[in-house]
Amino acid sequence: MGERDVRHGRDRMSVTERAGQAGGCWSGALASLALVELSASGTVVAVNERYCELVGRSAGELVGRSPVEYTHPDDAVATRALIDAPRRSARGVRQLEARYVLPDRTVRWVRVSVSWCPEQQRTLGHVTDISDLVSARRRQEALVQHSADVIFVVGRDGRITDMNPAAVRLFGNAAGRPIADALREGVVAEHLAAALRALDSVESGPGVHPPVTLAVRTDAGAVVFLSAIADNQLDDPAIAGIIVNAHDVTLAVEQHAETERHQQALVAALVRTTEFRDPYTAGHQLKVADLAERIGQALGLPERTIAEVSLGASLHDIGKIATPAEILTRPGALSAPEMDIVRSHCRVGFSILEASGLPDGVTDTVLHHHERLDGSGYPDGLVGDEIGLHSRIVAVADVIEAMTSHRPYRPALGLGVAREEVLANRRRLYDPDVVDAAVTVTARPAGRRGAPARRRPAGVNSAREAAV
Numbered sequence: 001m002g003e004r005d006v007r008h009g010r011d012r013m014s015v016t017e018r019a020g021q022a023g024g025c026w027s028g029a030l031a032s033l034a035l036v037e038l039s040a041s042g043t044v045v046a047v048n049e050r051y052c053e054l055v056g057r058s059a060g061e062l063v064g065r066s067p068v069e070y071t072h073p074d075d076a077v078a079t080r081a082l083i084d085a086p087r088r089s090a091r092g093v094r095q096l097e098a099r100y101v102l103p104d105r106t107v108r109w110v111r112v113s114v115s116w117c118p119e120q121q122r123t124l125g126h127v128t129d130i131s132d133l134v135s136a137r138r139r140q141e142a143l144v145q146h147s148a149d150v151i152f153v154v155g156r157d158g159r160i161t162d163m164n165p166a167a168v169r170l171f172g173n174a175a176g177r178p179i180a181d182a183l184r185e186g187v188v189a190e191h192l193a194a195a196l197r198a199l200d201s202v203e204s205g206p207g208v209h210p211p212v213t214l215a216v217r218t219d220a221g222a223v224v225f226l227s228a229i230a231d232n233q234l235d236d237p238a239i240a241g242i243i244v245n246a247h248d249v250t251l252a253v254e255q256h257a258e259t260e261r262h263q264q265a266l267v268a269a270l271v272r273t274t275e276f277r278d279p280y281t282a283g284h285q286l287k288v289a290d291l292a293e294r295i296g297q298a299l300g301l302p303e304r305t306i307a308e309v310s311l312g313a314s315l316h317d318i319g320k321i322a323t324p325a326e327i328l329t330r331p332g333a334l335s336a337p338e339m340d341i342v343r344s345h346c347r348v349g350f351s352i353l354e355a356s357g358l359p360d361g362v363t364d365t366v367l368h369h370h371e372r373l374d375g376s377g378y379p380d381g382l383v384g385d386e387i388g389l390h391s392r393i394v395a396v397a398d399v400i401e402a403m404t405s406h407r408p409y410r411p412a413l414g415l416g417v418a419r420e421e422v423l424a425n426r427r428r429l430y431d432p433d434v435v436d437a438a439v440t441v442t443a444r445p446a447g448r449r450g451a452p453a454r455r456r457p458a459g460v461n462s463a464r465e466a467a468v
C-alpha cells in the first residue's frame with residue numbers, strides 16, 4: 001500500500017483491515033509473528049506455529065495452560081501481572097521482558113506485548129525472541145561491570161548517576177553526589193584547578209575530550225594517578241550524561257618519576273666528571289641551568305620544554321672532558337689551533353650523548369649552544385631560526401654566567417657588563433626575546449645577586465667568553 005492511498009478518504013483503512021482483505025498475502029508475515037490468545041482467566045486458548053516453536057511446545061501441550069507455568073520463576077509474578085493488567089485497564093498495549101523455560105531447561109528471553117479485547121473477552125499476546133539482543137546487552141554490561149577501569153556517568157544536573165564496581169571499590173558509592181563536590185574532596189590540591197577546568201571544558205561541548213591525568217585520594221586514603229577521558233553525551237536522549245572512563249596510571253607515573261630521578265643522578269654524575277677536569281668552571285653548567293630555567297619560565301614555555309632546557313644547560317659543556325686541562329685553564333690568549341680544540345667540545349659532547357636517549361632538545365643544546373643568529377657561531381654556522389630555541393636560551397645564559405664568574409684569564413666582570421654584552425648584541429647574535437627575558441630575570445636589587453658591574457678589562461672580548 002502506497003502513501004498516496006492512505007491520504008484518500010475512500011482508501012483510508014487500517015493495516016488490519018487491509019490484512020483481512022489481502023488474506024494470503026499477509027499470511028506469510030503473520031506466520032513470522034509468535035501469537036497467543038488467552039482466556040479471561042489467563043489460560044492459552046489458541047497459538048500459532050511460531051509461538052509453539054518459541055516456547056518449544058505443541059499447541060496441544062499449551063492450550064488450557066497458563067504461560068506462567070513455563071515462565072522462569074523469577075519472572076512469574078511480573079508475567080502474571082502482565083496477563084491480568086489489560087483486563088483492568090481496557091485499552092493499550094503492555095510489554096514485559098521475561099524468560100521462558102523450554103522443556104530441555106534452556107532459557108529463552110522474550111518480549112511479550114499484550115492487549116485486552118473486551119468484545120471477545122480475550123487477551124491477545126505477541127511474543128518476540130530477544131535472546132540475541134539480551135546476550136549482546138549482557139556482554140556490553142559485563143564490559144563495564146568487569147572493567148578494571150573506573151567508569152561513571154554524570155547526569156545533566158551535574159550529579160553522578162552510575163558507577164561501575166571498579167569506581168565504587170576506589171571511591172565508595174558516590175552515586176547522587178555532585179561531581180564538582182566529589183572532585184573537590186577527592187583530587188589532591190595541586191591538581192584540583194586542572195580537574196575543575198577539565199570539568200568546565202567537558203560540560204561545554206559534546207564528544208570526547210582530551211585526557212587529563214590527576215592524582216586522586218581513594219576511599220581508603222591512598223593516592224592514585226588516574227588518566228581520565230570524558231565523553232559528553234548530554235545531547236543523546238538515550239544517555240543524557242557525561243561518560244567518564246579513568247585508567248589507573250599510578251605505576252607508570254611512579255616509573256616515570258623513578259626514571260627521571262635516575263636521569264638526574266646520571267646528569268649530576270656527568271657534571272661532576274666535567275668539573276674534575278676543569279675546576280675553574282666548577283658549577284658553571286649548573287648555574288647556567290638555573291639561569292636558563294628562569295629565562296624559560298619568563299618566556300612562558302611549557303614545563304616539559306623548560307625541563308629539557310635545564311637538562312641541556314646542565315650538560316652543555318660535557319664535551320670539555322676531551323679538552324686538555326692546560327688549554328682550558330691557561331691564562332692568556334689561545335692560539336688558533338688551541339681555539340679549534342676548545343671549539344670541538346660541542347661535537348664531542350654531542351657524540352657522548354647522541355645515543356643516550358635524551359630528548360633532541362637536550363642533545364641539540366650541547367651541539368649548538370655556541371651558534372649565533374648571524375651565523376658567526378660554531379660548530380655549524382647556523383643562522384636565525386636554524387638554531388633551536390633550547391640552544392638560543394642556553395647561549396644567552398652561558399654568556400651571562402661566564403662573564404659574571406671568575407675565569408683563569410680574568411676576574412669576574414659582573415652582571416652589569418654581562419647584561420650590556422647581550423643587550424648590545426640583541427638580535428645580531430642573540431635571540432631578542434631570550435635577551436629580554438634574561439635581562440628581566442637577572443634584574444635584582446643591588447647586593448642581592450651577583451657582583452657589582454666592573455669596567456670591561458682591555459683585551460677581553462665576547463668571543464673568548466663564548467668559546468670557553
Ligand SMILES: [Fe+2]
Pocket residue numbers: 316317345369370467468
Ligand atoms: Fe660551551
